[in-house]
Amino acid sequence: MHTEGRDIAASLSGAGVRFGDFTALKDITLDIGAGEFWTILGPSGCGKSTMLRLVSDLVPPATGSVEIFGKSTEAARLAREFAFVFQDATLLPWRSALKNVELPLEIGRKRGIAIPKGDRTPRELLELVGLGDRADALPSEMSGGMRQRVAIARALVCQPKLLLMDEPFGALDEMTRDRLNLQLLDIWRETGTTILFVTHSIPEAVFLGQKVLMLMAHPGRIKEVVDIDLPYPRAISLREAPEFNAYCSQLRRLLEEC
Amino acid sequence: MAMSEANVARASAPRGLTAKDRNRLINIAIPVGTAVSLLLIWQAGVRLFGVPQYIAPAPTDILSVFVSEFPLLMRNFWPTLIESLAGFIVGNLAAILIAVAFVHSRLVERAFFPIAVFVNTIPILAIAPILVLIFGPGLTAKVVIAALICFFPTLVNMVRGLQSVSPQALELARILSASKSEVFWKIRLPTSLPFLFSALKIAATTCVIGAIVGEWIGANVGLGALIIESTFNFRSPLLYATVFVSSGLSVVLFAAVTLAERFIVRW
Numbered sequence: 001m002h003t004e005g006r007d008i009a010a011s012l013s014g015a016g017v018r019f020g021d022f023t024a025l026k027d028i029t030l031d032i033g034a035g036e037f038w039t040i041l042g043p044s045g046c047g048k049s050t051m052l053r054l055v056s057d058l059v060p061p062a063t064g065s066v067e068i069f070g071k072s073t074e075a076a077r078l079a080r081e082f083a084f085v086f087q088d089a090t091l092l093p094w095r096s097a098l099k100n101v102e103l104p105l106e107i108g109r110k111r112g113i114a115i116p117k118g119d120r121t122p123r124e125l126l127e128l129v130g131l132g133d134r135a136d137a138l139p140s141e142m143s144g145g146m147r148q149r150v151a152i153a154r155a156l157v158c159q160p161k162l163l164l165m166d167e168p169f170g171a172l173d174e175m176t177r178d179r180l181n182l183q184l185l186d187i188w189r190e191t192g193t194t195i196l197f198v199t200h201s202i203p204e205a206v207f208l209g210q211k212v213l214m215l216m217a218h219p220g221r222i223k224e225v226v227d228i229d230l231p232y233p234r235a236i237s238l239r240e241a242p243e244f245n246a247y248c249s250q251l252r253r254l255l256e257e258c
Numbered sequence: 259m260a261m262s263e264a265n266v267a268r269a270s271a272p273r274g275l276t277a278k279d280r281n282r283l284i285n286i287a288i289p290v291g292t293a294v295s296l297l298l299i300w301q302a303g304v305r306l307f308g309v310p311q312y313i314a315p316a317p318t319d320i321l322s323v324f325v326s327e328f329p330l331l332m333r334n335f336w337p338t339l340i341e342s343l344a345g346f347i348v349g350n351l352a353a354i355l356i357a358v359a360f361v362h363s364r365l366v367e368r369a370f371f372p373i374a375v376f377v378n379t380i381p382i383l384a385i386a387p388i389l390v391l392i393f394g395p396g397l398t399a400k401v402v403i404a405a406l407i408c409f410f411p412t413l414v415n416m417v418r419g420l421q422s423v424s425p426q427a428l429e430l431a432r433i434l435s436a437s438k439s440e441v442f443w444k445i446r447l448p449t450s451l452p453f454l455f456s457a458l459k460i461a462a463t464t465c466v467i468g469a470i471v472g473e474w475i476g477a478n479v480g481l482g483a484l485i486i487e488s489t490f491n492f493r494s495p496l497l498y499a500t501v502f503v504s505s506g507l508s509v510v511l512f513a514a515v516t517l518a519e520r521f522i523v524r525w
Binding site: 053056057058077078080082083084086088090092093094103104106107108111113138139140 | 424426427429430431432433434435436437440444445448451523524525
C-alpha cells in the first residue's frame with residue numbers, strides 16, 4: 001500500500017501510550033507520507049486525540065518510537081516542524097486576531113531561538129482564511145467559525161510541514177463546517193503541508209482525506225487504513241455521489257465492528 | 259464596541275432622546291430619587307420629633323458643618339488617603355508576589371497557605387492594637403493594618419486567576435516550546451487580570467477600613483482620629499460629616515480601580 005521512496009512526514013513503529021495502568025494506544029505502526037491528507041476516525045475513547053498528542057510530543061511513547069521527518073518528536077517541536085489546531089480555538093482573548101496569529105513568532109524570540117518564518121506574513125494568512133478585514137477584532141467579537149480560522153492561520157504562521165488537527169470543526173454548525181472544509185482543502189493544496197485530521201464525522205473524514213485511519217478502542221489500536229480514491233478538488237456536491245456514499249457505508253460498517 | 263455603537267445611534271438621531279439615552283436617564287434617576295427621598299424623610303423626622311442634635315443631626319446640620327469645618331476635614335482626609343493608598347499598594351503587591359510563588363511551587367503553597375488562612379481569621383480589630391504596639395503611633399502601623407486587610411482576598415483571587423489558564427492554552431505553549439517565563443508573561447498573567455481586578459475592587463474599600471481602624475487606636479490626625487474625637491465631644495454633625503468623607507474616600511478609590519480595569523481589561 002505504501003509506495004517506496006516517498007518522503008515520510010511521520011513514522012510510528014510499535015508506538016504505545018500508557019496513562020498509569022490504562023493503555024491508551026497499543027502497537028501503532030504507520031508511515032504518513034509527506035504532503036498527504038489523513039483523517040482519523042474511531043469510537044470515542046479509542047485514542048484519536050492521544051495519537052495526535054503522541055506525534056506532537058505532548059505525551060511520550062511508553063513503547064516503540066515516533067519520528068517526524070526523520071527526527072525525534074522533540075527536535076521537530078523545537079524546529080516548529082508541526083503545528084496543532086485544537087477543538088477549541090484556544091485564542092488568547094486579550095489579543096486581536098492578528099496578534100494571535102503573531103504569537104508563535106513572539107515565543108522564543110527573546111531567547112534567540114531560530115523561528116522559521118513562512119512565506120506569508122500573519123496579515124496574509126488572515127487573508128488566506130478570509131479574515132483580512134477582521135485583523136483588529138478580539139476573539140470575543142468573532143463567531144466560533146471565525147475564531148477557528150484564526151487558529152488555523154496561527155498554526156500556519158511558521159509554515160509547518162505537518163499540521164495536526166484535533167476535531168477542529170467539531171463544535172461548529174453544519175454550514176460553517178462545510179465552508180471551512182472547502183477552505184482547508186484549498187489551504188492544503190496551496191501550502192502542500194501534511195495534515196492529520198481527527199474527526200468523529202464519517203462524511204467529513206471521507207470528504208477531506210486521501211486516507212482514513214480507523215482506530216478501535218480498548219486498547220486503542222489500528223483497525224484499518226482505507227484509501228479514499230476520489231479526485232481533488234472536491235466540491236460539496238461530491239457528497240451526493242454514489243462512490244462517496246459507498247465509502248461512508250464501508251466506514252460505518254468498520255466502525256460498528258470496533 | 260458598545261460605546262461606538264451608542265455614538266452612532268446618537269449621531270443618527272440628533273433631535274430628542276434615543277430609547278437608549280432615556281433608559282440610561284431612568285437608571286440614574288431611580289436611585290438618586292430614592293436617596294433624596296430618604297434624606298427628606300430623615301430631615302422631616304428629626305425636626306418633627308425634636309430629636310436632639312447630638313443623637314441624630316439633620317442632613318442640613320451635617321451639610322453646614324461640612325462647609326464650615328471643611329479645612330479641618332481635609333487636614334484629616336490626606337493622612338487617611340496616604341495610609342489607605344500605601345496599604346493598598348503594599349498589601350496587594352505582597353499578595354500578588356506570594357500568589358506567583360504559590361503557583362510556581364506546590365511546596366511553598368503547602369507551607370504558607372495555612373498560615374495565610376490563620377492570619378486572615380484574626381479579626382482586624384483584635385490584631386490592630388498589637389501592630390500599633392510593634393510599629394508605634396506613626397504612619398507605619400496604619401499602613402500595615404490597611405495592607406493586612408487587603409492581603410487575603412487578593413491572594414486567593416490571584417492564585418485562582420493564575421491557575422485558570424486552560425489546559426489547551428498550556429498545550430499550545432508546549433507545542434511552541436515556550437519557556438516558563440514566556441508562559442507566565444504571555445499567558446498566565448493576562449489570564450489572571452480579571453480575577454485580580456475583582457480582588458482590587460474589594461481592597462479599594464477595605465484598605466480605608468484598615469487605615470481608619472489603625473487611627474482609632476493611636477493617632478491624632480486622620481479621619482479615624484476625628485471620628486473618635488467628635489464622638490467623645492458629642493459633635494455629632496462633625497462625626498456624620500467625617501463618616502461621609504470616609505465613605506467618599508472609599509468610593510473614589512473604588513472608582514479609580516474600576517476605571518483602571520476598563521482601560522486594562524478590554525476583552
